[in-house]
Amino acid sequence: MxxxxxxxxxxxxxxxxxxxxxxxxxxxxxxxxxxxxxxxxxxxxxxxxxxxxxxxxxxxxxxxxxxxxxxxxxxxxxxxxxxxxxxxxxxxxxxxxxxxxxxxxxxxxxxxxxxxxxxxxxxxxxxxxxxxxxxxxxxxxxxxxxxxxxxxxxxxxxxxxxxxxxxxxxxxxxxxxxxxxxxxxxxxxxxxxxxxxxxxxxxxxxxxxxxxxxxxxxxxxxxxxxxPAIDEEGNSTYPEYWTLEDLIGESPSSAKNSLGLRRFEMMYQGRVLPAEGGIFQKEWWRYWKQGQAPWQYGIETSSYLPILGIVQSWDTAFKEKQQNDFSACTTWAILANGYYLLDMWRGKVDFPKLKLAAEALWRQWSPLAVLIEDAASGQSLIQELKTNTRMPVIAIKVDRDKQSRAHAATPTIEAGKVYLPEDAAWRPQFEYEHEVFPGGANDDMVDTTTQFLNWVRTHTFTATHQVSEVPRPSTWRQAG
Missing domain, CATH: 3.40.50.300 (P-loop containing nucleotide triphosphate hydrolases)
Structure with missing residues (x-):
């Protein structure tokens, strides 16, 4: 030749x-x-x-x-x-x-x-x-x-x-x-x-x-x-071939649903989850749809339920002069029949941008309480917001580890009292992070959920806290 x-x-x-x-x-x-x-x-x-x-x-x-x-x-x-x-x-x-x-x-x-x-x-x-x-x-x-x-x-x-x-x-x-x-x-x-x-x-x-x-x-x-198939920001690492819908979508043919969570985590994320499964089960969540939420029905209808209050829950992570892990904020509506997730924000931001995000989300939703963990990076944000804003900041003292807090919050979810926005683009990623906890790469969304549910369990809300209307929930919003 x-x-x-x-x-x-x-x-x-x-x-x-x-x-x-x-x-x-x-x-x-x-x-x-x-x-x-x-x-x-x-x-x-x-x-x-x-x-x-x-x-x-x-x-x-x-x-x-x-x-x-x-x-x-x-x-x-x-x-x-x-x-x-x-x-x-x-x-x-x-x-x-x-x-x-x-x-x-x-x-x-x-x-x-x-x-x-x-x-x-x-x-x-x-x-x-x-x-x-x-x-x-x-x-x-x-x-x-x-x-x-x-x-x-x-x-x-x-x-x-x-x-x-x-x-x-x-x-x-x-x-x-x-x-x-x-x-x-x-x-x-x-x-x-x-x-x-x-x-x-x-x-x-x-x-x-x-x-x-x-x-x-x-x-x-x-x-x-x-x-991994999904990076820390929640994006597909090979979108030309694998979309997020292909990976963790609702379809029975998505990789996660066809393989099961544990095998998906091993094969697609390269992580090994405990054999007994995670703390949060996907089937526990309930859902609400824009235009069909209880507070959106006519007040004269039997299905109408007012919002008794709105609460924001923050998980913060920053280092001065450099970006660190994600900070996250979830915004929740409290109703007589349960708790409705209205919005989700997260970003990798430094302290000045974190403070601006907290103020912007407070102005958007007018919560009656803003929960921030009184530890590590949260302490600086608590002090700054209490001193220089009118935000109703509540410092949350932590006396248990993350998994203990998660276990304490799960009965409320398992009882069908927590509703997620069905049409939100970020909902699959929110559910996924909860499913893989504590074995996932991120747990910022989980921390905001458990902080809110464990706090709200010890508080009472009446009609005097009613909210007449709320902004439309955002699409996926992520800073950084």
């Missing part, structure tokens, strides 16, 4: 860029651009000082194509003489699939051939599971790439790299015996080909269990790149 090595003149000047940077290699050879998370992976893969790399990401995020096809093709193209790799997947069939895709790229992709001039060595071997590229060193008897599934044999000499591609699944994580069997095979068979200080190991995976290989290797100090 004759390999062309001349690129067209308009492309030739970029040859070094295409060969030296994995992201540009992929764009040139396969013709597609990478989303941000794949670019982050490429930067880590290019850093050969990282000898143990763990990439955790949800399904369909492109882990296997980027590492098993693009990265390995790039490594082989740049070092056909000295590079040897073992590619391990969950099954031999899956391993062979990527082996053949990579082999065919080297043999038939015209742009790859233009760029690197690497030739298949059909005489030495060109099977699905094991193949060679031509080298000047004829004495080298080890294949360029050897593909195998979990439990398969690994023969031959040492290698420069081992790729472990989604080796865990529901079946081999089901029991302690199966989990140990998998780790024993990795460490005694796959890792028997390691050269200390030389061989690199890359594990790409979706989480399946709290004792899966990802947990094992993270505890050993591997470099970890973790990309």
């Amino acid at each position: 004759v390999i062309e090595t001349e690129l067209p003149p308009e492309i030739e000047r970029y040859r070094h860029l295409f060969k030296s940077r994995l992201q540009w290699h992929t764009k040139f050879v396969h013709g597609y651009s990478m989303p941000w998370h794949q670019q982050v992976w490429c930067e880590a893969l290019e850093d050969f000082s990282i000898k143990r790399l763990l990439i955790v990401a949800p399904p369909k995020y492109g882990k296997s194509p980027i590492v098993g096809l693009d990265y390995l093709g790039w490594r082989i193209g740049n070092d056909p003489e000295g590079y040897h790799c073992i590619y391990v997947s969950n099954t031999a069939t899956q391993a062979d699939k990527f082996s053949v895709a990579l082999r065919d790229t080297i043999a038939y992709n015209q742009r790859y051939r233009f760029l690197y001039g690497v030739e298949p060595d059909v005489g030495k071997g060109w099977s699905e599971a094991e193949w060679f590229v031509k080298r000047q060193n004829e004495a080298d008897k080890d294949p360029t790439l050897r593909a195998t599934g979990i439990g398969g044999p690994i023969l031959g000499g040492t290698v420069e790299e081992i790729i472990l591609d989604d080796i865990a699944d529901q079946e081999n994580m089901a029991t302690a015996y199966q989990r140990k069997k998998l780790m024993d095979w990795i460490k005694t068979t796959a890792f028997s080909r390691l050269v200390p200080g030389l061989t690199r190991v890359v594990l790409i995976c979706t989480r399946w269990h709290e004792q899966d290989p990802a947990a094992e290797f993270e505890n050993e100090g591997w470099v970890v790149i973790h990309v």
